[in-house]
Amino acid sequence: MKPLVAIVGRPNVGKSTLFNRLIGRRLALVEDMPGVTRDRHYADAEWGGRSFTFIDTGGFVPGEKDSLLKQVREQAQLAVEECDVIVFVTDGREGVTAADESVASYLRKSGKPVIVAANKLDNTTGTMQALAADFYKLGLGEVHPMSAEHNLGVNGLFDEVVEKLPPKEEGEGDAAPPDDGIIRVAIIGRPNVGKSTLVNAILKEKRVVASDVPGTTRDPIDSPLTYKGRKLLLTDTAGIRRKKTIAQQVEKYSVVAALKVMERSDVAVLLMDATEPAVDQDAKLAGLAEERGRALVIVVNKWDLVDNDARRQDAYRESLKHALKFVGYAPILFTSALTGSKVEKVVDVAVELAQQFRFRAPTPQLNRLLEHMVDNNPAPIVKSKPLRLYYIAQVAAAPPTFTVTCNQPEGVPDMYKRYITNQLRKTFDLRVPIRILFRGRPGQAKRAARKKPHLQGKH
Known part of the structure; x- marks a missing residue:
């Protein structure tokens, strides 16, 4: 799988400007597919012979009690836990603030390699170095002066990122998962939509702990399955993240976890809750499958809790197609993982899509x-x-x-x-x-x- 590089920092230090600058570097970055997601928080990059993925995060405010800012902080924490290298963006003109010191303290505990980017320094090189020197007292090692807005020091940042990446693994950066005859299926979706219950229903045994409490799944779970003579590997995405210090509520941010499992999958099964309307997170996950070029089947779970009327199902299908029109080609299924209704259909369609995924035309x-x-x-x-x-x-x-x-x-x-x-x-x-x-x-x-x-x- 590609290494992950998290861009973190307190609000208004230029993280998004840096992220957009990285995306804009046509030489280094894979082109975006148009019309996929409304707000993009990750981007694939290639530099110095390595492929990796940048993750943008919201303003990092450690200890923040406001509910929205707390969610932003938790999302950044999730990115830090999953990533291989951290780019800590600061405002070079303001110097070190109490908030910077608080973020630095958290990052030191993470044990991850950190690059301190002193941003907004667009003067001569000597002045940039002098202003950046203040940030050495954060105790995070080298400080990289730069200006994302004026594209100063961005190439050097790329070089430092590549230098701190873990050793290259076999198969890293491959566009497609291995073609070894095994169909790899990623089960993705928001918390508590029934991902673990679906896996258990498909396997016909209680292989995965299922609970109404979001975030129950803790460890990476790969479940092998032989179905109608075909070998499959089901991965419950909720278990991709290594649990360390983050509260279980962070499981709501499933994009980072899905990024990792998507790298080695042929088919993504996007599970949704029939009792709730499609939300931005569902669109992000569908967009992730499209951007990663993975086959996608949309599964509306808990349909047993809805009036099982054909007209109701048709209306729901049409509303989904409108909300997720950028993946209008993806099949939509209605199931109940709890009762087992239409569960085998999910596997049938996944096998069919996996064959199309590797299709070759004369x-x-x-x-x-x-x-x-x-x-x-x-x-x-x-x-x-x-x-x-x-x-x-x-x-x-x-x-x-x-x-x-x-x-x-x-x-x-x-x-x-x-x-x-x-x-x-x-x-x-x-x-x-x-x-x-x-x-x-x-x-x-x-x-x-x-x-x-x-x-x-x-x-």
């Missing part, structure tokens, strides 16, 4: 489809020139990834990208994430460069 069929698509819906005009699509090929599976060779790869409108995606889904009956890349013909850039002097000479 190249001749793909190009016949491309020709059909262009005939039925001609490519638009881009920058006063017709967009021409020459060739399509599948370049990867898990998830299915296609490359379209065209004359204007940077100018393909989003609407036409969606059209191609929808046609691929319809033709191959794919209900998993699809990635489409557009590139120019080999040598296209060189030919364009050769033409420019020739054209300039004619004027």
Whole structure:
């Protein structure tokens, strides 16, 4: 799994500015998929030959009693517990504050490698170093002067992060989970929606402790299962986090835990509570599956507590599709883990999606489809020139990834990208994430460069 790097600090020190600066570095960071989550709190990065994931957190206010600020603090604590390296962001112009000292005290107890980033220092190098020196008294080691807003010192921060990462593990940074014939299924969802109960119902034994108290699951739990001749590995996401000092209520922040288990899964089962409407956390977890390119099945649990009327189910399904329209391709199932109703259907669909996840399309069929698509819906005009699509090929599976060779790869409108995606889904009956890349013909850039002097000479 990719190492995790948590960005923490008290409010208003520039954590989000730094995070956005990191995201904006096209050289270093994997591009975002559009339209997935409304607020993004994590981003994959590549630097110095290593892949890792940054986690942004809210303002860290240790000991805060206000309920909202307490939740923010707990979320930051969760990120600290799960991460491999901590970037502690401070305001270099203000100097060390009592709140900084309080955060530093907590971080020292974590035992994790910490990089102190003295932010908002946009003067000359000498002045930056002088202002940053005050932060050495926090006792956290080296202090890194920088300005996220003006992009000063960001490369150096990347270098320090990579230096403090744990030794690289076999398979780290691989885009897809191992293809060893085992279907890896992550059970994700908010606390108390019935994740452990669902695992027990699937296994037909009480393998996982299930309770009405959120946060009951404490240890990483992998449950092997053989189903209709197929080998599966179920992981109850609630157990991914190592319990140390955080109160059990922190289990409500399941995104960080889901990040870790998603790295090694083929299929994510997003469990929701039929008695509660979809919330932002559900959307975040669905978006996480889409961004990680993992197959997703949405399971509405506790349906036995709702009037089991077909019209009610249809209405619920439509409202879910509207709330989670960015994963509109994902199947939606209605179950009761407690009674066992439709539980086997969850496994059937997970196996089916796992097969689609590793689907490969024949190249001749793909190009016949491309020709059909262009005939039925001609490519638009881009920058006063017709967009021409020459060739399509599948370049990867898990998830299915296609490359379209065209004359204007940077100018393909989003609407036409969606059209191609929808046609691929319809033709191959794919209900998993699809990635489409557009590139120019080999040598296209060189030919364009050769033409420019020739054209300039004619004027």
